[in-house]
Amino acid sequence: MATKLTATVSSIVIFIISFGLSIFLYSKTPDAFPWIAPWVIQLVRASAMLIALFLLFERLFKMELHTKIILGMLLGAAAGILFKNNIMELKPVGTAFIRLIQMIVVPLVFASLLAGTASLGDIGKMKRIGTKTLLYYLASTAFAITVGLVLANIFHPGSGMSPEVQAKLMENYQGVAGQKLSAAQQTETSPVQTFLNIIPQNPFEALTGASMLQIIFFSIVTGIALTLIPKEKAQPVIAFFDGLFEAMIKIVVQVIKIAPYGVFALIADAVGNFGLEILASLLKYTLVTTAGLLLVIFLYPFVQSIFSGLNPG
Amino acid sequence: MATKLTATVSSIVIFIISFGLSIFLYSKTPDAFPWIAPWVIQLVRASAMLIALFLLFERLFKMELHTKIILGMLLGAAAGILFKNNIMELKPVGTAFIRLIQMIVVPLVFASLLAGTASLGDIGKMKRIGTKTLLYYLASTAFAITVGLVLANIFHPGSGMSPEVQAKLMENYQGVAGQKLSAAQQTETSPVQTFLNIIPQNPFEALTGASMLQIIFFSIVTGIALTLIPKEKAQPVIAFFDGLFEAMIKIVVQVIKIAPYGVFALIADAVGNFGLEILASLLKYTLVTTAGLLLVIFLYPFVQSIFSGLNPG
Amino acid sequence: MATKLTATVSSIVIFIISFGLSIFLYSKTPDAFPWIAPWVIQLVRASAMLIALFLLFERLFKMELHTKIILGMLLGAAAGILFKNNIMELKPVGTAFIRLIQMIVVPLVFASLLAGTASLGDIGKMKRIGTKTLLYYLASTAFAITVGLVLANIFHPGSGMSPEVQAKLMENYQGVAGQKLSAAQQTETSPVQTFLNIIPQNPFEALTGASMLQIIFFSIVTGIALTLIPKEKAQPVIAFFDGLFEAMIKIVVQVIKIAPYGVFALIADAVGNFGLEILASLLKYTLVTTAGLLLVIFLYPFVQSIFSGLNPG
Known part of the structure; x- marks a missing residue:
């Protein structure tokens, strides 16, 4: 019971972080941070977006x-x-x-x-x-x-x-x-x-x-x-x-x-x-x-x- | 017995009709009847020919x-x-x-x-x-x-x-x-x-x-x-x-x-x-x-x- | 026992003949014998070489x-x-x-x-x-x-x-x-x-x-x-x-x-x-x-x- 609650809470936390991160990074162009290679930015924001979607679809809500x-x-x-x-x-x-x-x-x-x-x-x-x-x-x-x-x-x-x-x-x-x-x-x-x-x-x-x-x-x-x-x-x-x-x-x-x-x-x-x-x-x-x-x-x-x-x- | 005879008779009748029709139509060009589309003529005469062949091969005679x-x-x-x-x-x-x-x-x-x-x-x-x-x-x-x-x-x-x-x-x-x-x-x-x-x-x-x-x-x-x-x-x-x-x-x-x-x-x-x-x-x-x-x-x-x-x- | 010996002896004899023949023929060009078609020479010497190799690998010695x-x-x-x-x-x-x-x-x-x-x-x-x-x-x-x-x-x-x-x-x-x-x-x-x-x-x-x-x-x-x-x-x-x-x-x-x-x-x-x-x-x-x-x-x-x-x- 307790572990399930912990899991849900951690899901919510990770969702908020990854969602926020992807929103933030996608609103910029990949070369907005000259000290980081553009492909790193692209990889991070794409991963964050997909993780956020995954948590939304599979963990936070029960959906058909x-x-x-x-x-x-x-x-x-x-x-x-x-x-x-x-x-x-x-x-x-x-x-x-x-x-x-x-x-x-x-x-x-x-x-x-x-x-x-x-x-x-x-x-x-x-x-x-x-x-x-x-x-x-x-x-x-x-x-x-x-x-x-x-x-x-x-x-x-x-x-x-x-x-x-x-x-x-x-x-x-x-x-x-x-x-x-x-x-x-x-x-x-x-x-x-x-x-x-x-x-x-x-x-x-x-x-x-x-x-x-x-x-x-x-x-x-x-x-x-x-x-x-x-x-x-x-x-x-x-x-x-x-x-x-x-x-x-x-x-x-x-x-x-x-x-x-x-x-x-x-x-x-x-x-x-x-x-x-x-x-x-x-x-x-x-x-x-x-x-x-x-x-x-x-x-x-x-x-x-x-x-x-x-x-x- | 009677139905078999009827079947044979109807086979002969259909054969004669389809055979005659195909002979008649194939001796003309498809545009011989200006009030009918050529492809209709072609479809009818081809079908008639194949039906005549089918009856000849499979119904009228017993052949190897x-x-x-x-x-x-x-x-x-x-x-x-x-x-x-x-x-x-x-x-x-x-x-x-x-x-x-x-x-x-x-x-x-x-x-x-x-x-x-x-x-x-x-x-x-x-x-x-x-x-x-x-x-x-x-x-x-x-x-x-x-x-x-x-x-x-x-x-x-x-x-x-x-x-x-x-x-x-x-x-x-x-x-x-x-x-x-x-x-x-x-x-x-x-x-x-x-x-x-x-x-x-x-x-x-x-x-x-x-x-x-x-x-x-x-x-x-x-x-x-x-x-x-x-x-x-x-x-x-x-x-x-x-x-x-x-x-x-x-x-x-x-x-x-x-x-x-x-x-x-x-x-x-x-x-x-x-x-x-x-x-x-x-x-x-x-x-x-x-x-x-x-x-x-x-x-x-x-x-x-x-x-x-x-x-x- | 005797047949095995005979087999080995004949293997050695055939090996020597085919090996010698292939060496002899390969040291010439295929058109060295004008009275024989070149492709015959090529076929003979290639076969002799492969036979010699076969006897060497499979008959004369036991090899891994x-x-x-x-x-x-x-x-x-x-x-x-x-x-x-x-x-x-x-x-x-x-x-x-x-x-x-x-x-x-x-x-x-x-x-x-x-x-x-x-x-x-x-x-x-x-x-x-x-x-x-x-x-x-x-x-x-x-x-x-x-x-x-x-x-x-x-x-x-x-x-x-x-x-x-x-x-x-x-x-x-x-x-x-x-x-x-x-x-x-x-x-x-x-x-x-x-x-x-x-x-x-x-x-x-x-x-x-x-x-x-x-x-x-x-x-x-x-x-x-x-x-x-x-x-x-x-x-x-x-x-x-x-x-x-x-x-x-x-x-x-x-x-x-x-x-x-x-x-x-x-x-x-x-x-x-x-x-x-x-x-x-x-x-x-x-x-x-x-x-x-x-x-x-x-x-x-x-x-x-x-x-x-x-x-x-």
Whole structure:
């Protein structure tokens, strides 16, 4: 009891110190103290900021993960407004978070689809479910796309940004966008070719190139094939990918715990770089998205009634 | 009984309708009906053609797979002659078939050689068999190459094509050939280097680049190594690749069922594009190949008698 | 008894013949016998040399592996001095040895780290060991680097080469070095980015590109995740990579047996190409390295005493 109290008190004390220190140091430029190397200042203030966040999120209050993430966004925006370019040095925390998520995408999708399809078992049943699901999926997708397009054309999320911010965004991302554009132009493909390209010519190339549609196709086809061969032959393959899938999920669960810090760093960097305006655009985008989601949820029963006989389940 | 008859009758009716429709539409250009978009025409006539083929192959007659494939070739040639460029829009069916086959080559070769070598078990026995097999293989290969070269130099398959078709073929494939040529020229390697290149510097790179010789080398070496480690350690690896191999074989078995349609589309495209001449060349090539095969089969006993003590088994 | 004697006698006879033949042929240029194609001469003398080496290492004397390797170096140097450019044709034997070692690096590292981490089991225990080990590792690394830098700056290994040899080395390797340099310049990364790059964006890309740090990161993270999921789910994955690891180790054990021949060929090629001078440089380098190792070993107890409480174990 006493030790717990001591722990809480020391948490509060360390929080106040690290929070104050980071606020103080971030309000100066790194070369404000000529007798200390700038990178030392940057390291100290970044560490202090992250320690303060850690104590706030994990020690001082009991919060749900989503509360932490939203708080991380708000605090990140505040830090971006207050410290401008200075706070951009925290971006690597956000980048690390994003890279960790990216890392597990390919093995997660591959292992989950392969093991998932393979353990569905009865192919005949799957066909029946599959056809119904596909039709239902297509109908609801068409409906959702309609709602999305209508809302996007009424509210124009992304507009209302000042020309300066637009120019700055252009400058920052035109390299990336230009590359993608030129790559897309070079491989100008017909719609039929686009469909054919879903069939990988080499699944290992698809895995290495992270060609998601090809990976999805190959893993589902292999998963189905595994349901068609003798169980004792298929079992080791399924067990392997099932275990890999569980491991990847476990990594996701762990990585998602650092999401509040990653989101804090990313928002702070974006606001520090582009100002609050970019958040306003993001907010508008978020509101329209939410409105769309609500519309889809409320109108779905009507769509469902049209496909009443097609409900899977 | 009655339902079966009804099914057959309806199959015949649908066949006649779809066959007639596709013939009618393919004899026109897609823009023959100005009030319908060309892509609708193309979609309808392609679907009708494939439905007619499906009913012919699977419902109206009972045929072996190879009968279907040969029939697919003949019908494809006929369609190419009749509908010229129009029929080329069916090519994606052939491309899909080829891509599906390509997709399984690398995992099939890798898994089968690894699991196969590993389950041979006794390395001592393998060495003895291996040496005999290798000698026998080399001798018979040398013999087969001799037969092949002699026949090729007597009959010149590939000749007898008109200069126009040759020019058209050149035009169509010189991009591909040129690329391969320049790639080959850039990496001009000595014969010794070619052998050294069979050893992959990174097996994952070999898998991604579909370097077949490197994949074969690595899978055999790993397979042999698996026979040399404790059985309970090797078993999970062997079981995994054995299951993967079975799954790949199952995919081949399924994909080969669409071979008649793929062959129909590919031959129709080739004949529609280059005319019957290309088939004449192919036929000559096929006949010479068959003659060579027969020669090899009939002359093998004599070669075998020379290596009488070397027969494996 | 008698057969063993016969075997030894015939070994000696074949050794003398092949040794004499290779010496005789290597002292001439390949075109010394105008009535025989040069490549026949080269094949015969290379085979004779390798047969002589094989009998010397494996039949005539009983030697430990390291004795064979050192003898291979010495004989290689002698062959390089005697036969100059002629002996360079043996280089492929060395290249094959190096490629075989390279082949297993990526799967060995990946499988061993993944299976190793996963079978450590208790994550709590691992954390405790991990922190201690990391601190100890960092301290001893810092110490070792200091010793290395001091010695390198006192003795300048690599110096003392004549300008001609330096020019020749430059010429031989400037292509490779230039490529690496320009690649490094293009991707000029900040230290923080270098750390972030350890997190792979796609583990399959890391495996294909042999990005060792990324492979190490992913395999350790996946290994840890496997300790956190139910044992029966993790077991098939661990067993698979454990078996693969054992197989890779078995390949290493086999490949290392041809090390004496590979080393012979590589040293003969280097000396034949650059003269003994390059060996003198290598020797100086080796002596300084050895001195450094001895220093580190003798001074470690003092470093250890500083971190006395941190010793793992």
